[in-house]
Amino acid sequence: MTNKVPTNIITGFLGVGKTTTILNLLKNKPENEKWAVLVNEFGEIGIDGAMMSDQGALIKEVPGGCMCCTAGVPMSVGINALLRQKPDRLIIEPTGLGHPKQVIATLTSDQYTPYVDLKATIGLVDPRNLSNEKYTGNQNFNDQLQTADVIIGNKVDECTAHDIDAFNDWVTDQTPAKVFHKLVTRGQLPIEVLDIERVHGGASSHIESHHHHHAEMEPEFQLDPNQPFARKENKGQGYFSCGWLFGAEYRFNFDELFSLISDLKAERVKAVVNTDQGCFAFNSANGVVSVNQLSLEGFESRLEVIDSQLMPWDQLESILLKLAGITR
Incomplete structure (x- = not known):
């Protein structure tokens, strides 16, 4: 270069x-x-x-x-x-x-x-x-x-x-x-x-150490061929997250998923999901949900929830599996 x-x-x-x-x-x-x-x-x-x-x-x-x-x-x-x-x-x-x-x-x-x-x-x-x-x-x-x-x-x-x-x-x-x-x-x-040129946004000579849970260090995260969904959690700095990845063959009911995301009281909800109306990106912050249609095809649906309180992840997972038509 x-x-x-x-x-x-x-x-x-x-x-x-x-x-x-x-x-x-x-x-x-x-x-x-x-x-x-x-x-x-x-x-x-x-x-x-x-x-x-x-x-x-x-x-x-x-x-x-x-x-x-x-x-x-x-x-x-x-x-x-x-x-x-x-x-x-x-x-x-x-x-x-x-x-x-x-x-x-x-x-x-x-x-x-x-x-x-x-x-x-x-x-x-x-x-x-x-x-x-x-x-x-x-x-x-x-x-x-x-x-x-x-x-x-x-x-x-x-x-x-x-x-x-x-x-x-x-x-x-x-x-x-x-x-x-x-x-x-x-x-x-x-x-x-x-x-605009960088002026005062310099790096400090001392950067405080911090610790949080790590999953796999690889940046890519995919499902195994026979795996219908996967769940990953993270926590640190007073926040908790839980995310789900679903096989591309599963379709969510758009209206039911929108209602679920709207009802969640978490501080942050993001999702890119295959629905019966196409692939959509959902973004929820401060109780406001925005939705944008994407042109992605054959994509693994994913949803992530972040909050300062530990939420009932198992209960939410059961609802998501039901919406996706996945039986354990």
Whole structure:
């Protein structure tokens, strides 16, 4: 490789709209460019990559929250695999519970500086969360915003005037000042923001160690030929996740699945599912469910639930199996 690949980290807490933002960027990228996306999720199943694969980008997933670990082996494997395909741009989406400073430290290391041109780190925030102690008291939430060069206040259409004032006050008080900030709806990030140079989003010389459960270190997760479904759990940093993967031959009733996801009180629900009406991506955050149809075929359905409380996974699994027509 003779040219460095322009690279951006897009960070933000759970449910802030990172995936939606990246999907919008992919839809608006120059037609002659090939973009790559490295997706890291706290859950073990991997939902975001399935949503993005419909946009024709090069996708690599690191499920299970592994990318934020100090060793960084799964992240390096994923980055190397994407760089070998010579993309015109690389976007990295760490988990909403991740440590952006470690990702920056890796990308600015001697290993990657000959190949990666790290541009501004973009931090997404829901302005409503800036007045909520649940978020402002969370170290990762604060680290993500502190590390970002660019701050995007997303979901402004769901905010009150008080929320907008809180966002503007917060941005004004930042030292050092943020390079750029903007309020947007539905992740409509101006594509020009990706070319802003990195200024103060540097890696700290000290990165706090952290521990969480790991499943398999391999980023790919598939079903065995005779296995109708599989379940994976993860926990760490005060959050629990449980995900299910279902064989491509199973179809869910769209209406029943939508009702189930709408009724779940979890903080985060994501799914890409084959239904009787086609393949759909479901996204639930703050009690709001969005649905988008995908053109995927022969795809293994997957659903992931994340919450700060341990939920009755066995009960939920029984409901999902019934919806899929799977008998134990």
